[in-house]
Amino acid sequence: MKIKPFGVEIWMNEFEDHCEFNLAETCVASLTIEQLLEMSGKNDSVMSDLLPMKMTYGAIQGSDRLRDAICTMYSKQTRDNVVVTHGAIGANALVHETLVEPGDHVISVRPTYQQHYSIPESYGAEVDILHLRPENGFLPDLAELKALVRPETKLIVLNNPNNPTGALMEADALDAFVAIARGCDAYVLCDEVYRGTNQTGDGFSPAMADVYEKGISVAGMSKTFSLAGLRLGWIAGPLDVLEAVSIHRDYNTISVGMLDDYFAAMALEAKDKILARSQQITRGNLAILDAWVAQEPSISYVKPKAGTTALLKYDFDMPSRDFCIQLLEQTGVMFTPGSVMHMEGWLRVGYANDPEILRAGLAKVSSFLAGLAAKSNTSA
Numbered sequence: 001m002k003i004k005p006f007g008v009e010i011w012m013n014e015f016e017d018h019c020e021f022n023l024a025e026t027c028v029a030s031l032t033i034e035q036l037l038e039m040s041g042k043n044d045s046v047m048s049d050l051l052p053m054k055m056t057y058g059a060i061q062g063s064d065r066l067r068d069a070i071c072t073m074y075s076k077q078t079r080d081n082v083v084v085t086h087g088a089i090g091a092n093a094l095v096h097e098t099l100v101e102p103g104d105h106v107i108s109v110r111p112t113y114q115q116h117y118s119i120p121e122s123y124g125a126e127v128d129i130l131h132l133r134p135e136n137g138f139l140p141d142l143a144e145l146k147a148l149v150r151p152e153t154k155l156i157v158l159n160n161p162n163n164p165t166g167a168l169m170e171a172d173a174l175d176a177f178v179a180i181a182r183g184c185d186a187y188v189l190c191d192e193v194y195r196g197t198n199q200t201g202d203g204f205s206p207a208m209a210d211v212y213e214k215g216i217s218v219a220g221m222s223k224t225f226s227l228a229g230l231r232l233g234w235i236a237g238p239l240d241v242l243e244a245v246s247i248h249r250d251y252n253t254i255s256v257g258m259l260d261d262y263f264a265a266m267a268l269e270a271k272d273k274i275l276a277r278s279q280q281i282t283r284g285n286l287a288i289l290d291a292w293v294a295q296e297p298s299i300s301y302v303k304p305k306a307g308t309t310a311l312l313k314y315d316f317d318m319p320s321r322d323f324c325i326q327l328l329e330q331t332g333v334m335f336t337p338g339s340v341m342h343m344e345g346w347l348r349v350g351y352a353n354d355p356e357i358l359r360a361g362l363a364k365v366s367s368f369l370a371g372l373a374a375k376s377n378t379s380a
Helices: 007-018 033-040 046-050 064-071 087-099 115-122 142-148 171-183 239-252 258-269 271-294 320-331 355-379
Strands: 082-085 105-110 126-131 153-159 187-191 215-220 233-236 299-301 309-314 346-350
Touching: 033 258, 033 271, 046 258, 064 082, 064 233, 064 258, 082 087, 082 239, 087 115, 087 153, 087 187, 087 215, 087 233, 087 239, 105 115, 115 126, 115 153, 126 142, 142 171, 171 187, 233 239, 258 271, 271 299, 271 309, 271 355, 320 346, 320 355
Parallel strands: 105 126, 105 153, 153 187, 187 215
Antiparallel strands: 082 233, 215 233, 299 309, 309 346
């Protein structure tokens, strides 16, 4: 099987250990184990749980405790509708591996996480791209989706909130999207790893698994819950899909680690405190980013409605990779070039880390932009 190189991951692997201000990070500022124990109220009891724990494979599908905790974030899912995976990235890969065969027709939005179009393409599917455009607020154009679907369309893929734009499909838009999918009896895979980060309300929009009988929701502990180090995700969806997924999962997972399962359950049982922290960071930091964009004449964007990232449009005649490498070398600030997401001329910024890091990093970017503008004026 041949597959295209994973642009974002290659970029991150190459540069994220060599920057001073990582504004390419997509997770809400990571929690320490100490912070997790404090939020969960388990400081005094955790060792009595861990010391007698035998390091077996543990529950194959994920512990009952964990799957029950996951279900609290859905309105219609039960323990049996959830299977635990090695991160949301593992969940996405399993769904594609299970549903997509050579010759199938798949539709994926773009920009999105590259898994969602490169994996089905590598399996021999015919993949059509539903382009997300700034003039539409980076939301799917439903007329274009209708034009792409066929009677035989197997799978439609999106992520909501969107990575990298922060665009958000709310309930009415999701219902309209589902109606189109239902018309051709297609599955819908929705990567919801940023769910819980809406800028308003309780942070949550409806989950695809709750609004569509052939809807599949994928999420994990990395982004909203600040625990990427657990490498734990899940799939929520129809029983027949999970049964088929489990056949594939037996070949590459067996189970997740017992410690990962334990700490993820602990975190989700304390989710109100973790979500409050995450939303305080994302909402406060987006205000910082928004004010910065407003005062930079060479930068524009569509303000995110959710998530931890935004796409920035820059007004300089240079490739985004060159821009990002020069920025990193001159300032220590790391962005992600749009070229690795098939969005040349744009930059992805992650705004959910420590506010002081964000402020300091953006100040350095301002100096860099001023230097580029001065060079442009001189050459003109």
